[in-house]
Amino acid sequence: MRFILPILTVIGLIIVLWYAGAVALNAKWTLDQASRAGTTVTFTELVADTMSQGRPRLPAPHQVGAELWNTTIQPCLEGRRAGTLECVTNRRSLFHHAWITLSVTLAGFGIGTLLGTLLAVGIVYNRAMDASVMPWVIASQTIPILAIAPMIIVVMNAVGLQGFIPKAIIATYLSFFPVVVGMVKGLRSPEVMQLDQMRTWNASASQTFWRLRLPASVPYLFTSLKVAVAAALVGTIVGEMPTGAVAGLGARLLAGSYYGQMVQIWSALLMAAGLAGLLIFVVGAVDKAVSKRMGYRA
Amino acid sequence: MTLIIAALILWAAAWWLNTRLARLDGTALKRYGCPILFGVTLLAMWELLVRGLEVSPVILPPPSAVWVALLENPRMLWGDFVQTFVKGALSGYVIGCSAAVLTAILIDRSDFWKRGLLPVGNFVAALPIIGMAPIFVMWFGFGWESKAAIVVVMVFFPMLVNTVEGLRAADRMQEDLMRTYAASPAQTLTKLRLPSAAPFIFNGLKISSTLALIGAIVAEFFGSPTQGMGFRISTEVGRLALDLVWAVIAVAAVSGSAFYGVVTLAERAATFWHPSQRG
Structure with missing residues (x-):
């Protein structure tokens, strides 16, 4: 209350x-x-x-609400009556577009998290990488990466890659940096005392990693995952805009902007907001569950 | 083939040199030498591999071609820079950040508004606001005004959340001390709470500085005058003049980093007293 x-x-x-x-x-x-x-x-x-x-x-809120109803629940109800999967297959259905955006976002987010974690491990364990790569990782955050999204899409198109992969690459790229920065901080968060303790137990390097450094980095990981998942969604939506705007929430935005359909833009926007809220909520829930199990204060 | 081998040898040599450099502790040579060597190696590898593998210039031009494009079109690139960065991003950044700081100061005195606006602001800060770009282009036209408007909305919420957070940073003790001095609310604000909020405000300013440029560039994809970095990128991609596209990206990268750097310098000058700046 x-x-x-x-x-x-x-x-x-x-x-x-x-x-x-x-x-x-x-x-x-x-x-x-x-x-x-x-x-x-x-x-x-x-x-x-x-x-x-x-x-x-x-458009007034109720107009957008009506449009949302017509493009989400309505096709579903019709589909149920007809016994088909109208919900996700109908091109008019926003769920269809949201699902395309969500699948790309999740793929990019997953790969980005994995790569970011690996790079962070490399940076923490290799001095040369730390000294040479880390400044560039930080500098690269100041570069408007989204601005090159259309170029990546077009260039990939020229090589013959279309649809899923180029968009996933952009999402990966965007979710990758928060994870690197967060994980480097997290893997370095154990105190000298704790590291010394591992040494007195004669722990091997891999034992130190799996039992001290990695568990200690979990809170940092989740903080950056929340940033990363939002970034991956933005990257996917921007990635869907060029190359003819075929499918996905970004494509709906662009199509709406071409034809001056404000109601369509707003409903796509609200859908994207809902998707972002859902993703952040899920990451937050996983964070809470994991922290609780690991004994961190949730 | 020889170029590819040369690239691999260069990679190995630079790696070895970098390992040696990294062992020098705490010297300026390590701090600046390592990243510079890494960057130069990356550029050289790019050049050699693109030439060695004979990658088509419409897919990935070598850095030398990008450099040539950069030198050949200084006036056009300068025009794009002024249109996007100075008119669009910078004006939106200034308006959005000052509006957010003022709003934060206003709602700071009311616990009710803080509890209401903070969660909403936090949520909105994570939304794909960039998607509102087509709406603003429709409202404010193709000129720089629509770009400034999208930047205002993009930077407002991260800035608001950070400033409200910062205004809470002053210690209870310090506030009590101000009260014993019989300081007015305005005096407490300017002499205690704003200075102690400065590290948080600068954090928001830094986050916003990167958002601003992104917003201004992406908004140009939805409509712009025949000038601007986003316009240049989308049209030159269409003409497959990738060397020019990379030149624009280089300009965007340098100006983005410089912007961030200026904010960092201002932070160092303004919050020299903070532990994170004294290291």
Whole structure:
């Protein structure tokens, strides 16, 4: 209750502002139409019209909600009645596009996490790598990697790779760096005292790694995983924009922008937000479960 | 073939040299020598392998071709830089960051708003806000204004969360001390809470600096005047002039790193008292 009430207030405020914005931004079109038709509109008519335009500059929340319903639940219900898998196969269904985006995100996130962890182990155990690679890892974070996404897609296309792999590469690249930085910090987090203790027990290097360094790095790993999964999703969405916008949430965004379909853009955006929330929630839940089992304070 | 062998020999030699360099402890030679050697080796390997394997320049141009493209089009690249970085990213960055700091100061006095806005802000900071770019392009047109707008939204929430976090950083004891001095809320804010929030604010500024450039470039994919780094990248990719694309990327990388570097220097000057800066 301590948190729910303030959060609900903020969300309510956002929705109120959204409606106000819809009225303010869409009023011009309504007024233009009215003056062209030679009629005047009262304030209530104006407000009612701004809420229900076919091509609004800012669709009202209920319009986006209706669009979301029509593109997610509706095809599912129809599919169930017809006994088919309309939910995920229908090109009109947002679940279909969300699933494409999600699968690429997860693939990129998984590979990125694995590679990042391996590189972090290399950096921690090899002095030359530490001195030479680490500054570049940090510097590379300041480079707008998303900006080269279209190039990667086009170049891969020229080599004959299409669809899944180029997008996954971008997602991998983006989720890779937070993991490297976090894991290097985490693998170095055991104190000298603890490392000395391992030495007095005559622990081999691999034992020190598996029983001290790796468990100690887990909290750091999860902190960076939360950043990494969000980055992977952003990378996938941007990666879906070039090359004709075929499928996925990014493609819906671009298609909506081409045809001026604001409602479609907003519903794709909300779907992407939901996906991001889901991914972060799952990572957070796994984090909590693992920390609890390992005896960290969750 | 000889070029590939040369690349491999170069790799081995640089590796050996780097191992030797890494053993020198705590010297400037190690701190700067190792990464520079690594970078130079990477570039040389790229050049040799691309030439040795005869990779088509429409797939991956060698660095020398990129360098030539960089030298041949300085005016065009400068125009792109001004359009995207100065007009789009920088103005959005300044507006967004100052708006976020002001909002944080405003909501800081109310526990209710903090408890409401922090979780929402944290969530929004993780969302793919970049997807709002087409909306802003539709609202504000193809010019730099729409790019600045997307940058404002992108940097606002990370900055807000960091600043609110920072304003909580002052010790209970220190606040009590201010009260015993009979300091007004404004004095407490400017003399105690803002300075103690500075490390957090700079952390937000650093995160935002990279977001700003990304936002400005990606927003140009949705519509831009015939200038700008994002415009250049998407059109030159279409013309398969990959050397020019890499030149733009190099400009973006250098300006992004320089931006980050400037923020870091400002941080060092402003928070010289903080333990993390005194090492």
